Amino acid sequence: MARQSQIQIFFVSLAESAISFYFLPRVFPTTTLAGTFLIFLLINWSFYFVYLLIIYPFFLSPFRHLPKPGGSYGPIIAHGPIMFSQPPGSAFLRMMKEVPNDGIIHYRSFFHEDRLLLTEPAQIGDVLVHKSYDFEKSPWIRTFLRQFLGDGLLMTEGDEHKHQRKQIMPAFSFRHIKELYPVFWSKSVELCGAIKAELLEKKDGVIELNHFSTQVTMDIIGLAGLGRDIGSLRNADDELIKNYEEILEPTAEKGIYFVLHLMFPLRLIKMLPWKLNERVKITTKSLKRICREFVQEKKARMKMQSEEQIDILSILLRSNAFSDDGLVDQLLTFLAAGHETTSSAFTWASHLLALNPDVQKRLRAEIHENIALPRDISSEKIDIAGLLESLPYLNAVCNETLRLYPTIPVSSRVATRDTSICGQYVPAGTLSFIVPWAINRNPRLWGEDAEKFRPERWIDPGTGRANYIGSADSNYSFLTFLHGPRSCIGEKFARAELRALVAVFCGSFEMQMADPNKMVKPGGTITSKPIGGMWLRLHPVAW
Incomplete structure (x- = not known):
């Protein structure tokens, strides 16, 4: 609308200047048509700004009678x-x-x-x-996010969004999520093993949980989404983790970068001599390269494997609905949204449990009472999906965390x-x-x-x-997951993953804040992350 109005002002000024210059020369006695045009352009822009800033918002807006903040x-x-x-x-x-x-x-x-x-x-x-x-x-939000997510499901609108969601929906069906519970559980157990190994090297029992949280959720989306064990819990220098941690770390500089996208065109921001521009270019290029390698590797493996795979990428490949570039865009979306949402929720859940020892104690009692062993129980033919979904206090803690700390x-x-x-x-x-x-x-x-x-x-x-x-x-x-056709397609996936992570973690550790007097502040641009990380003091407990 604004662009259309600006074009109209240009042509109206041109017409006014031509009429004045040729038919009313004494009204605006300028020597050139260009001079007359600039005068009318200035006058019309002045009226336009008065209209935008005063007349429309205060006297014509259809919302002027609605309640307003002071x-x-x-x-x-x-x-x-x-x-x-x-x-x-x-x-x-x-x-x-x-x-x-x-x-x-x-x-x-x-x-x-x-x-x-x-x-x-x-x-x-x-x-x-x-x-x-x-x-x-x-x-402007879509333009900003497209740098990191490509043209995946989150970025599309209208008929294209309907088409993509229809093709992707089978990967997030209830039956498929239930099949993935053993992956969620085994990786949760692996997370606790990695943290216990870290604690052996520390005298004070203090760890920064957010990094571990990012690693385990990336490993889970790797197995469940790509059918590939990324193994970031075993590799602290994983390239994928480093890229996403750099992008998502809440800093003032990234906040300014985000705000500038609200005010100025992307091409103008990219012209600025700003180191962050170069870092964004490097990290996004690296992520796209990794996702392209994942797609090529998966296509090669599917030709060799006779058994049908249940990971999300396999389902998308079997649909024949996406080109390789389209698959890369979907992977960029699922890797970012699939690991970051649950990583954030799990981090905040640990924070809330550390601040509320009575809730933590009650939850641990429910977990120990209903789950006999913390190790991978999928091999024991136990319905871990049904078991975790049936624990009322576990689900209550997860729901309350998601309510208080929505990822977006x-x-x-x-x-x-x-x-x-x-x-x-x-x-x-x-x-x-x-x-x-x-x-x-x-x-x-x-x-x-x-x-x-x-x-x-x-x-x-x-x-x-x-x-x-x-x-x-x-x-x-x-x-937290919105509603309707644009609701989070991975809601059931995220809820199931969070249940497993919270159950194993709370069943394995007693947690306190490393500094009880320090206020943990949420930050970030798009997602909600703890500024400065989440530092906990952990004590392993007998299961």
């Missing part, structure tokens, strides 16, 4: 800086608490652009489910056409924010203790069984 940062800036609050989503949560509303809060961003914050299940359901293809991911704390959608949200007219180009961090912690949806870690909210007090909407009244009150 405390603007000032003219032009307005409430734009709340996007960069830390932890990500915290400013939106404050807004939800402080501004009385019926599901939509309107605020003005930089240059007084309209922004909508969705706060209630009905409005969220309209955008994510009922009119999901009226709203797409923000173009802030998401947004832009209207692709004139549409509406629960009867409120929304013109094309309007940006709406759906904020899992804020919705998952909103006291209106979860009660006064919404920001407290209370796994019991996920257990039915009458039956003692798991309750899958917690203490809320709607499943739209829990947005």
Whole structure:
């Protein structure tokens, strides 16, 4: 819309200058047509900016009567800086608490652009489910992420997204996830073995868990996604891990890099003499090369193997729906999203258990009571999937962790056409924010203790069984995996993986924060990671 308006201003100014120069020379007595054109261009741009900054937002916007937050940062800036609050989503949560509303809060961003914050299940359901293809991911977010994820499932929209999701869905069916539980369990056991070996070399029992968490989830997505044991737990210098840790490490510099993509075109940012540009180029090139090698290696192995493989890449290859470049893009997406989501959730689960020893003790008792041995039990013909899914407190702890620390704390959608949200007219180009961090912690949806870690909210007090909407009244009150056609396709995979990791880890170690007085702060640009890592003091326990 803005680009179209700029083109219109150019041609209107050209027409005005020609009419004035040839037919009204005394009105604008300039000696050249170019001079007249520049005068009209300046006048028209001035009127356009007044219209954009004052007339439209304050007198014509269809949202001007909606509830708004107070405390603007000032003219032009307005409430734009709340996007960069830390932890990500915290400013939106404050807004939800402080501004009385019926599901939509309107605020003005930089240059007084309209922004909508969705706060209630009905409005969220309209955008994510009922009119999901009226709203797409923000173009600048897609441009930023495409550098790292290619044109995989997360980046596509419309019919292309429908096609890709249909082809990929069989790899994430309930039956297929159940077959992968032994992989999740055996790698969880291997993780604890690697940590115990690390502890033997330390006198204080302190480790940084986030690195181990990244390694084990990368190994799991390697086996479950590629049918290949990457073995990063056995190789501290693994190239894949190093690349992703460099990309995802939460730093101020990466935050600035992310913000600049919001404000300026990608090609302009790439022209800057910035070392980070070179590092992004190197790491993304390396990741694409590794994924291409994985695809070629898998195709060669499938020709030699008669037994049908159950990993995700094998399923995609058998579908014949993707070119080699398309498979590389899907792998970039699954490797990043598949390991980072659960890695983050597992790290935050350990943090919450370390801060809540009573919860930790109760969970460990449930695990030890129901699971006899920590070693790989798949060989003992035990239904590990059914067993883990049946443990109410384990599932409650996992659900409560996912509620309080959603991996993607802030998401947004832009209207692709004139549409509406629960009867409120929304013109094309309007940006709406759906904020899992804020919705998952909103006291209106979860009660006064919404920001407290209370796994019991996920257990039915009458039956003692798991309750899958917690203490809320709607499943739209829990947005960690979003909902609808654009919901996380790997939700069941991530939940199953997290169950196994938390069960084995809590059953193997008693955990405390290395520094009980240090506040662990979430950070990051797209995902939520602990700034400075997650330092725990661990004590092995008898199983």
